[in-house]
Amino acid sequence: MTADTIIAADIRINARWLIPVEPLGVVLENQAVLILGNRLEAIVPQAEADTHFRARETIDLPHHVIVPGLINMHGHAAMSLFRGMADDLPLMTWLNNHIWPAEGAFVSERFIADGTQLAMAEMLRTGTTCFSDMYFFPEVAAQMARDTGMRAQVCFPLMEMPTPWGSGPDEYLAKGRDLIDQWRDDPYIRIAIGPHAPYTVNDSTFRRAVAIQHETGAALQVHLHETASEVSEAESQSGQRPIARMENLGVLGRNTQCVHMTALNDQDLAMVRGSGAHVVHCPESNLKLASGFCPVQKLRDAGTNVTIGTDGAASNNDLDLFGEMSTAAMLAKAVAGDAAALSAHDALAMATINGARALGRENELGSLVAGKQADLVAVDLSDPFLQPVYDPASHLVYSNHGRQVSHSWIAGVPQVQEGRLTRIDVPDLMLRVREWHDRIVAAKMN
Structure with a gap:
């Protein structure tokens, strides 16, 4: 770049950090962050931007820190409409006695559309620019995300029993295969395969899912080792731990995302690491x-890529990924017995570049590097409860919550402004x- 070179940009964002x-x-x-079209043109000191760049719009954020857009790697977006409906219950009681009956009664295309939009509003407002969803009527969720301009990996559901979306594995796999073709090469939406869990999907269905994965290149996301009881029941019934079964069926691989992963022994850790999942x-x-x-630090020490997700709002009960980072960092320290485990920067990486790697999109998303997609968020650190600021990364993970997000852009398009x-x-x-709300309350009263 010569001294008199002037480079055009659409948006210039000046930030404190x-x-x-x-x-x-x-x-x-x-x-200064320079955006041209849907990509990051450059990130340079503000004095250099003054000399070499001209932008149509300049945004000054003197008390803000800019980070890549957050990637929420697991959730059930439309379940936001069940937020707080059945709290303080064990997993299987929560599922069998409350969630699955409610889904049978209320889930429809309209429910998915409204619930997904509610989830997207919360996620966008708290800094998430890309999310992974696993729920019914994935075609509706995908279209809602695309219409909003939000990135999503939409996992079509797969289990043995009938659901509001279909009669069983044959129908789910056929519909899912069509969705993969329909959304292929879309810059916002990726369709993935979503077998629910080892206890709801049989070997034959897993093999068929893996065959589609190999044929199409689609990712596969599965709930795995969510509880110790899931593992012990599998061992008593089949003599195999669920992870070993997944490995034998060819489910584990570099394009597989394993959700939850508690109750892991050394053999489990080795299998996951060896598979690249x-x-x-x-x-x-x-x-x-x-x-x-989840033994996060052990997984990281073994070289496994660990990402972060909120799960659904019916079991969290929010979709604020900044809060999730804080919990993840502190929990990792307690589980590892090491206050240095999972630093603030490591937690931020879990919610950004690690998620991009799991999606196979690390060359496009997850960090602020010239040439990547212009997906970024700005967090206002001017509030008194965030003062003084010695380390903005520490504040983002340990002091901030997502409502301090003031701005966000996806592909250079503003999603949150002021x-x-x-x-x-x-x-x-x-x-x-x-x-x-009124429909669900009325049904519970009858």
Whole structure:
């Protein structure tokens, strides 16, 4: 670049701090982010931007830290409409006696549309720009995300029993295969295969899912080792731990995302590491349902890519990924017995670049590097309860909550500006949410 070179940009964002995530552990000060179209054109000191760049729009954020858009690697978006409906119960009681009956009574295309939009509003408002969803009517969730301009991995559900979406594995696999073709090469939406869990999917169905995975390149996400009782019951019934069964069936691999992963022994850890599978840690849901503790530091020490997810709002009960990072970091320290385990920068990486790696999109998403997609969020650190600021990364993980997010962009398109959602009609959404609340309450009273 010569002294008189002028480069055009669409948006210039001046920020007090910037955490690029790559390289890990770096905090930059007084940087300018230049966006051209849907990509990051450059990240340079503000003085350099003054000299070499001209932008159509300039946004000054003098008390903010900019980070990559967060990636929520596991959830059931439309279950936001069940938030707080059945709390303080063990996992199987919660599922069998409350959630599955409610799903049978209420889940429909309209339920998925409204519940997914409610979840997206919360996620966008708290810094998430890409999410993974595993729920019924995935075609509706995918379209809702695409219409909003939010990135999503949408996992079509797969289990042996009938559901509101279909009669069984044959129908689920046929519909899912069509969805993979329909959304192939879309820059926002990826369709993945979502076998629910080893205890709801038989060997034959897993093999068919793996065959589709190999044929299409789609990712596969599965709940695995969610509780100690799941593991012990599998051992008593088949003589195999669920992870060993998944390995024997060819489920584990570099394009597989294993959700929850509590109750792991050394053999389990070795199998996961050897397969190259990714782990999705959902600390708050696991704590609330007393499901167990994922040994995050052991997995990381073994070289496994560990990401983070909120799970659904019916078992969390929020979708704030900043809060999830805080819980993950503190829980990892307690489980490892090491206060240095899972630093603030490591937790931020779990919610950004590690998620991008699990999606196979690390060259596009997950860090603030020139040439990548312009998915980023700005967090306001000016509030008195965030003062003084010695280390913005520490504040993001240990002091902040997602409502301090003031701005976000996905592919350079503003999604949150001055704390307001730009592409979701919140008053209209709240009317629809209230209708669902009244219907669900009326049904419980009858």
